[in-house]
Amino acid sequence: MRPYDERLDHFLSRAAKVFADQGYHSTTMRDLAAATDMSLAGMYYYVRGKEELLFRIQERCFMRVLAGAESALAGLGDADPSGRLQAFIRHHVTFFAAHMAEMKVLSHEANSLTGERQRKVDAIKRRYVDLLEGLLKDVAPDESAVDRSAATYTLFGMMNWIYNWYDPAGEIDPERLADLIARTFIGGFAEARSTVHGG
Amino acid sequence: MRPYDERLDHFLSRAAKVFADQGYHSTTMRDLAAATDMSLAGMYYYVRGKEELLFRIQERCFMRVLAGAESALAGLGDADPSGRLQAFIRHHVTFFAAHMAEMKVLSHEANSLTGERQRKVDAIKRRYVDLLEGLLKDVAPDESAVDRSAATYTLFGMMNWIYNWYDPAGEIDPERLADLIARTFIGGFAEARSTVHGG
DNA sequence: TGAAAGTTCGAACAACCGTTCGAACCCCAT
DNA sequence: ATGGGGTTCGAACGGTTGTTCGAACTTTCA
Numbered sequence: 001m002r003p004y005d006e007r008l009d010h011f012l013s014r015a016a017k018v019f020a021d022q023g024y025h026s027t028t029m030r031d032l033a034a035a036t037d038m039s040l041a042g043m044y045y046y047v048r049g050k051e052e053l054l055f056r057i058q059e060r061c062f063m064r065v066l067a068g069a070e071s072a073l074a075g076l077g078d079a080d081p082s083g084r085l086q087a088f089i090r091h092h093v094t095f096f097a098a099h100m101a102e103m104k105v106l107s108h109e110a111n112s113l114t115g116e117r118q119r120k121v122d123a124i125k126r127r128y129v130d131l132l133e134g135l136l137k138d139v140a141p142d143e144s145a146v147d148r149s150a151a152t153y154t155l156f157g158m159m160n161w162i163y164n165w166y167d168p169a170g171e172i173d174p175e176r177l178a179d180l181i182a183r184t185f186i187g188g189f190a191e192a193r194s195t196v197h198g199g
Numbered sequence: 200m201r202p203y204d205e206r207l208d209h210f211l212s213r214a215a216k217v218f219a220d221q222g223y224h225s226t227t228m229r230d231l232a233a234a235t236d237m238s239l240a241g242m243y244y245y246v247r248g249k250e251e252l253l254f255r256i257q258e259r260c261f262m263r264v265l266a267g268a269e270s271a272l273a274g275l276g277d278a279d280p281s282g283r284l285q286a287f288i289r290h291h292v293t294f295f296a297a298h299m300a301e302m303k304v305l306s307h308e309a310n311s312l313t314g315e316r317q318r319k320v321d322a323i324k325r326r327y328v329d330l331l332e333g334l335l336k337d338v339a340p341d342e343s344a345v346d347r348s349a350a351t352y353t354l355f356g357m358m359n360w361i362y363n364w365y366d367p368a369g370e371i372d373p374e375r376l377a378d379l380i381a382r383t384f385i386g387g388f389a390e391a392r393s394t395v396h397g398g
Numbered sequence: 399t400g401a402a403a404g405t406t407c408g409a410a411c412a413a414c415c416g417t418t419c420g421a422a423c424c425c426c427a428t
Numbered sequence: 429a430t431g432g433g434g435t436t437c438g439a440a441c442g443g444t445t446g447t448t449c450g451a452a453c454t455t456t457c458a
Contacts, residue, residue, distance in 0.1 A: 004404085023310070025224035029446060039407045041448080050446065108307075110363065111222070146370050150379055153364045154357045161356025164309065171345050180349055188387025203434085228416060238437045240418080249416065 008046050011036055013101075016057045020101035020163075024054055024109045054109060055117040061102040062124045065095050069131060081138035082186050088135055089182040090175070092159050097166070097174035104163040132156070139186070140193040155185050207245050210235055212300075215256045219300035219362075223253055223308045253308060254316040260301040261323045264294050268330060280337035281385050287334055288381040289374070291358050296365070296373035303362040331355070338385070339392040354384050 001009075014036045018027050029050060033040045047053045072091040076084055096103045113121060133152045140148070158181050168174065200208075213235045217226050228249060232239045246252045271290040275283050295302045312320060332351045339347070357380050367373065 023224065025222065026311075028444080030444090040446095041408075042406050044447075045405065112225075147379065150371055150376060151383070153360065154380060154383065157356045157358070157360025157363075158353045159356070161352065161360055164356075165352045172349055177349060180346065181353060183390075184350070184353065184384065184387035186387065187390040188383035188385065191382075191386040191390060227414080229414095239416095240438075241436050243417070244435065 011038070011043070011046055012053075012057055012060065015053055016061075016105050017101040019054065019057070019109065020104040024105070024112045051113065051117065054105070055113055055121065057102060058106055058109070058113070058121050059124070061099065061106050062121060062128070064099075065092070065103075066124060066128050066131070068095055069128070078138075081135065082190065085135045085139055085186060086182045088132060089155075089159065089185070090178040093162070093178035093181060094174045096159065096162060097168045097177070100163065100168060103160075107160045107163055129156070136189075139190065143193060151189060158185060210237070210242070210245055211252075211256055211259065214252055215260075215304050216300045218253065218256070218308065219303040223304070223311045250312065250316065253304070254312055254320065256301060257305055257308070257312070257320050258323070260298065260305050261320060261327070263298075264291070264302075265323060265327050265330070267294055268327070277337075280334065281389065284334045284338055284385060285381045287331060288354075288358065288384070289377040292361070292377035292380060293373045295358065295361060296367045296376070299362065299367060302359075306359045306362055328355070335388075338389065342392060350388060357384060 015032050018032055018035045022031065029043065030040055032038075032053075033043060036043070043053075047056065069088055069091050072087050073084055076087060078084075110125075111118075129152060132155065133148060136148050136152055136155075137143070143151070162177070166172075166177065172180075214231050217231055217234045221230065228242065229239055231237075231252075232242060235242070242252075246255065268287055268290050271286050272283055275286060277283075309324075310317075328351060331354065332347060335347050335351055335354075336342070342350070361376070365371075365376065371379075
């Protein structure tokens with residue numbers, strides 16, 4: 001890896017941490033300069049501006065979590081739908097815990113981009129949402145499309161909300177949290193679909 | 200109600216809508232002036248400043264949702280724990296759908312206040328979280344405190360995330376969404392506690 | 399060694415921010 | 429009508445923001 005790319009990467013990680021702590025809009029370029037040991041003007045050699053910085057962070061993180069999920073599913077066969085769903089949840093939650101700052105920026109600043117950049121990130125997000133929705137379709141094939149879509153977002157809510165409260169250094173390790181979420185959602189989802197379907 | 204209080208109320212509602220749409224930090228006082236048909240200086244007759252405006256919106260909304268939840272539970276006996284839990288979920292979700300803008304501001308700008316104001320809102324939030332956690336304790340008394348706390352936040356995630364995707368004017372009405380969440384969570388929560396408790 | 403390419407940065411700019419202040423306005427009891 | 433409290437607002441202020449620019453520094457390689 002070229003030293004330029006390495007410094008850019010380090011810069012993006014540091015910036016993500018600051019964005020996660022203070023929020024994107026109330027973080028100034030001067031804050032970032034101080035946190036990265038760069039000069040104010042020096043950062044513009046690596047990034048065209050503040051919004052492109054946010055875009056780079058979000059795009060990089062989203063591509064990684066998407067690729068990670070796909071490869072986590074690639075090892076499994078198509079036979080066990082709820083096992084695949086559990087694997088997705090496990091990957092998402094552990095990835096979230098391992099990249100807390102970037103994922104918080106991804107979740108919390110979802111609407112802070114504008115124009116073309118917003119569109120590009122939304123396109124990746126759509127692919128990721130569709131991936132999960134497909135898994136839910138395999139678990140409960142008879143579910144209506146509307147209810148399945150709502151269930152998808154509900155599950156994302158369980159997982160993405162953790163940036164508001166979860167402490168990776170606390171008592172609950174990421175795998176245990178992932179299993180807690182997976183058991184709760186899969187259990188309730190499957191049960192609700194099969195037993196209450198007639199009511 | 201005095202005309203002053205009426206105009207203040209109207210102002211807070213309008214401002215909440217703008218905060219919900221554009222975000223607190225990137226909304227300017229000039230934006231608010233335009234959206235409320237007031238002059239820039241005129242708003243300062245009703246509110247001490249921008250942050251106090253956010254505080255008033257959050258405090259008012261939080262007190263209402265807390266009081267609403269308590270009164271929704273007051274009618275029920277202590278006999279049926281999961282029925283009480285379901286009532287809480289139903290109230291929270293329908294309230295959310297009915298006051299989308301304020302609740303979005305509550306969820307999304309949870310850390311935008313500072314100092315004393317942050318403390319005051321956090322105190323109300325704590326009461327609200329404790330209320331739900333108490334309901335979960337009645338549903339699963341043997342659960343460890345740590346897991347129960349995580350389950351509480353997980354359920355809040357399911358409910359609060361809806362500001363990112365839910366359209367109250369869409370195909371799913373609030374009651375149906377509330378039941379979907381309640382069935383999914385309660386089913387999975389109760390099942391996971393009873394069957395997997397030994398593993 | 400020398401110069402070209404790659405990288406850093408001090409200083410400044412124009413625009414915009416939240417807030418203030420005093421004057422003007424409106425409404426109602428006298 | 430008239431005085432006075434409640435209410436509105438135009439205009440401006442000081443400070444902060446993202447961004448730019450040219451000069452200076454460092455590295456690279458012939």
